[in-house]
Amino acid sequence: xxxxxxxxxxxSPTGPLxxxxxxxxxxxxxxxxxxxxxxxxxxxxxxxxRYVPGAEExxxxxxxxxxxxxxxxxxxxxxxxxxxxxxxxxxxxxxxxDLVEKGHAYYAFDTAEELEAMRERLxxxxxxxxxxxxxxxxxxxxxxxxxAEEVKARLExxxxxxxxxxxPRKEEVRLNDLIRGWVMVHSSTLDDKVLMKSDGMPTYHLxxxxxxxxxxxxxxxxxxxxxxxxPLHVLLYQFxxxxxxxxxxxxxxxxxxxxxxxxxxxxxxxxxxxxxxxxDWNNPSSSETAMGFREQGYLPEALLNFxxxxxxxxxxxxxxxxKAELVEAFSIDxxxxxxxxxxxxxxxxxxxxxxxxxxxDELQQFVIQDAQKEGFEVSEEKAAAMVRLTKDRVTFPAxxxxxxxxxxxxxxxxxxxxxxxxxxxxxVKVLTHxxxxxxxxxxxxxxxxxxxxxxxxxxxxEVKLGKVMQAVRLAVTGAGAGPDLMExxxxxxxxxxxxxxxxxxxxxxxxx
RNA sequence: GGUCCGUUCGUCUAGGGGUUAGGACGCAUCCCUUUCACGGAUGAAACACGGGUUCGAUUCCCGUACGGACUACCA
Numbered sequence: 001x002x003x004x005x006x007x008x009x010x011x012s013p014t015g016p017l018x019x020x021x022x023x024x025x026x027x028x029x030x031x032x033x034x035x036x037x038x039x040x041x042x043x044x045x046x047x048x049x050r051y052v053p054g055a056e057e058x059x060x061x062x063x064x065x066x067x068x069x070x071x072x073x074x075x076x077x078x079x080x081x082x083x084x085x086x087x088x089x090x091x092x093x094x095x096x097x098d099l100v101e102k103g104h105a106y107y108a109f110d111t112a113e114e115l116e117a118m119r120e121r122l123x124x125x126x127x128x129x130x131x132x133x134x135x136x137x138x139x140x141x142x143x144x145x146x147x148a149e150e151v152k153a154r155l156e157x158x159x160x161x162x163x164x165x166x167x168p169r170k171e172e173v174r175l176n177d178l179i180r181g182w183v184m185v186h187s188s189t190l191d192d193k194v195l196m197k198s199d200g201m202p203t204y205h206l207x208x209x210x211x212x213x214x215x216x217x218x219x220x221x222x223x224x225x226x227x228x229x230x231p232l233h234v235l236l237y238q239f240x241x242x243x244x245x246x247x248x249x250x251x252x253x254x255x256x257x258x259x260x261x262x263x264x265x266x267x268x269x270x271x272x273x274x275x276x277x278x279x280d281w282n283n284p285s286s287s288e289t290a291m292g293f294r295e296q297g298y299l300p301e302a303l304l305n306f307x308x309x310x311x312x313x314x315x316x317x318x319x320x321x322x323k324a325e326l327v328e329a330f331s332i333d334x335x336x337x338x339x340x341x342x343x344x345x346x347x348x349x350x351x352x353x354x355x356x357x358x359x360x361d362e363l364q365q366f367v368i369q370d371a372q373k374e375g376f377e378v379s380e381e382k383a384a385a386m387v388r389l390t391k392d393r394v395t396f397p398a399x400x401x402x403x404x405x406x407x408x409x410x411x412x413x414x415x416x417x418x419x420x421x422x423x424x425x426x427x428v429k430v431l432t433h434x435x436x437x438x439x440x441x442x443x444x445x446x447x448x449x450x451x452x453x454x455x456x457x458x459x460x461x462e463v464k465l466g467k468v469m470q471a472v473r474l475a476v477t478g479a480g481a482g483p484d485l486m487e488x489x490x491x492x493x494x495x496x497x498x499x500x501x502x503x504x505x506x507x508x509x510x511x512x
Numbered sequence: 513g514g515u516c517c518g519u520u521c522g523u524c525u526a527g528g529g530g531u532u533a534g535g536a537c538g539c540a541u542c543c544c545u546u547u548c549a550c551g552g553a554u555g556a557a558a559c560a561c562g563g564g565u566u567c568g569a570u571u572c573c574c575g576u577a578c579g580g581a582c583u584a585c586c587a
Contacts (some may be wrong), residue, residue: 050586253518337517338517339519393549
């Protein structure tokens with residue numbers, strides 16, 4: 001029985017999408033595309049209290065940025081809508097009622113206080129698992145303990161109620177996870193989870209199963225945090241009589257803190273100085289901004305490649321994959337079982353790789369825009385030259401401008417350390433001579449010419465060029481290290497170069 | 513606490529009953545280079561522990577330790 005592959009990514013809009021969620025979306029996407037299937041985005045907004053405005057748009061923008069575009073979503077509906085669970089609200093009750101009719105679920109009228117009292121009582125009695133289950137439900141207020149008349153009366157009076165699943169007392173629940181193999185759980189360790197809340201909304205468990213069934217989902221690829229409730233979901237499929245079309249499950253290993261142990265959190269990012277969200281998130285209630293990979297200068301193709309390899313590998317030694325290549329190579333059975341620590345150094349390496357792979361044309365825009373932000377107009381030609389000079393030395397696009405802005409902004413200060421070490425009488429002699437030569441120079445001035453002239457100056461004053469190179473660099477750029485000096489000279493041009501040298505000669509005291 | 517999941521270099525991982533346990537990031541050294549990077553080369557660096565099974569276990573089994581997730585009218 002091979003059905004058309006349909007997978008879904010089902011986040012709840014309670015805040016910014018965590019990078020782990022992005023990876024889950026990615027794996028779903030890759031799996032769908034690999035099998036010419038459909039990738040669906042479904043918004044699980046059944047918890048009204050936790051709904052955060054803007055979170056949905058954030059999810060959309062994040063996925064768009066990375067090119068993990070859903071084939072069906074609230075913004076691009078297919079034939080299985082709506083794609084927001086809040087909009088599917090009217091449908092869930094009938095399914096819950098169906099379960100009640102079949103004897104797999106029941107009404108419960110217990111108040112929050114009564115539930116709390118029950119848990120306290122059980123804890124005091126040292127019951128290992130204080131939960132609403134096959135044993136404790138006999139002492140609670142529900143349609144299993146109350147008479148039919150009373151249940152009817154309570155329902156008709158409008159008393160709040162929930163619908164709970166009736167977990168069988170003794171049953172072995174088996175589930176064949178695509179990543180972990182057979183997982184077996186005894187039903188006695190499960191509790192009678194709420195299916196319908198008193199506000200008329202379904203819980204995750206009900207909505208998830210109903211929607212996956214209705215949307216003809218074939219594979220549920222989600223985070224490992226769902227593994228403990230997967231047996232409940234299997235049971236639900238059985239209760240509904242949907243075993244035949246039950247999707248396959250694949251529970252992904254978690255993303256862990258880079259140091260120490262535990263799940264990767266926003267705090268880790270703040271503490272260690274790297275993002276854990278795909279794009280910037282402006283918290284509407286605190287007006288704080290959580291940094292995103294995009295704004296920090298990570299390229300989407302780099303983040304994608306990095307994320308794909310956190311828990312998956314193709315089985316050979318290739319590590320550089322475009323999105324299309326990932327689709328081609330992806331398979332669930334090559335996903336690892338153990339959690340992966342988040343190592344930002346590797347992400348940076350990927351970024352460098354993809355940055356270098358970009359053409360000068362693509363990159364020069366970054367320079368032009370960054371310069372503009374600081375009030376400088378840089379021509380395309382100049383920006384291209386600046387990119388050529390720096391692209392092999394930086395990690396992020398923003399560094400392109402930072403590392404080459406000295407070409408636009410004449411240095412007014414000079415690195416003290418380098419000055420005290422390298423600035424000497426020989427340097428002054430060479431530079432003085434060179435400045436004069438430059439003034440008289442006419443015609444082409446390229447790197448080659450610049451170098452020949454400089455070498456001639458050194459010769460003329462009988463100084464070894466190598467001895468004064470760093471001082472020359474200091475005079476022109478203000479720093480002791482940087483890109484190829486002669487290329488810099490060529491870009492600067494004779495006039496600006498001569499000016500800078502004279503300025504340095506004027507500013508720096510001669511010692512030695 | 514209980515249930516479930518996991519454990520190969522610092523990190524991401526390959527591998528699998530007999531291997532010099534492979535690659536990548538990072539790190540170190542060297543080469544290239546009139547600097548710093550890039551690039552190239554080399555190197556240090558791992559099978560959590562204890563029992564089995566076996567001629568042989570890092571690999572299979574069982575325990576232990578450690579780690580993680582879950583344990584809501586949250587997802």
